[in-house]
Amino acid sequence: MSEPTTFQFAVIWVESPTTAGTYVKLCGVQTSGFNRAVQTSDRYARDCDKPGKPAERRLRVTGLSRTLTGSGVYNTDQTTLLEALPGKRRNYKFQMLDLSDPDNETGTPFGEWAGPGICTTLNIGGEDNSDGSLSITIESDGAWTYDDA
Numbered sequence: 505m506s507e508p509t510t511f512q513f514a515v516i517w518v519e520s521p522t523t524a525g526t527y528v529k530l531c532g533v534q535t536s537g538f539n540r541a542v543q544t545s546d547r548y549a550r551d552c553d554k555p556g557k558p559a560e561r562r563l564r565v566t567g568l569s570r571t572l573t574g575s576g577v578y579n580t581d582q583t584t585l586l587e588a589l590p591g592k593r594r595n596y597k598f599q600m601l602d603l604s605d606p607d608n609e610t611g612t613p614f615g616e617w618a619g620p621g622i623c624t625t626l627n628i629g630g631e632d633n634s635d636g637s638l639s640i641t642i643e644s645d646g647a648w649t650y651d652d653a
Contacts, residue, residue: 511600511614514538516574516640519595521588527597528585532638534576538598538617543567570644572598572621578628578636586638589623593645596621612653619648 514536517527543566548559597618601611621642629637 512603513601515599517597532577532579533574536574539571572642575639578638614653620646
């Protein structure tokens with residue numbers, strides 16, 4: 505029997521606004537996602553040998569985009585960092601971690617997507633007698649790459 509290799513946790517990293525090349529983990533983000541989308545436009549081409557037949561749709565790829573999302577508890581220690589993100593172009597990473605080894609508490613990275621993006625939403629919530637919450641959306645602003653760990 506074969507089983508898929510998978511990851512148990514993913515971390516969102518952002519390049520430090522004050523130290524280029526240094527990445528900071530968004531601590532508290534417990535659920536995250538990385539979505540890739542292809543934009544298309546339709547065109548319809550008739551069969552030259554059967555012009556009376558309705559034209560068939562053909563897709564033309566017009567663009568690529570990525571959306572990085574995260575949610576979890578609000579980490580007040582990162583308020584200054586979080587306030588520096590919305591509307592600014594920064595470099596981000598979405599890193600997948602293998603947490604299956606109980607002796608490795610930090611996890612083993614097994615791949616990451618990285619590239620420039622803009623934080624388009626940053627939502628902070630609170631509820632009486634509950635932890636503060638955070639949700640963040642980062643839209644790609646250029647090409648992203650994937651790197652095996």
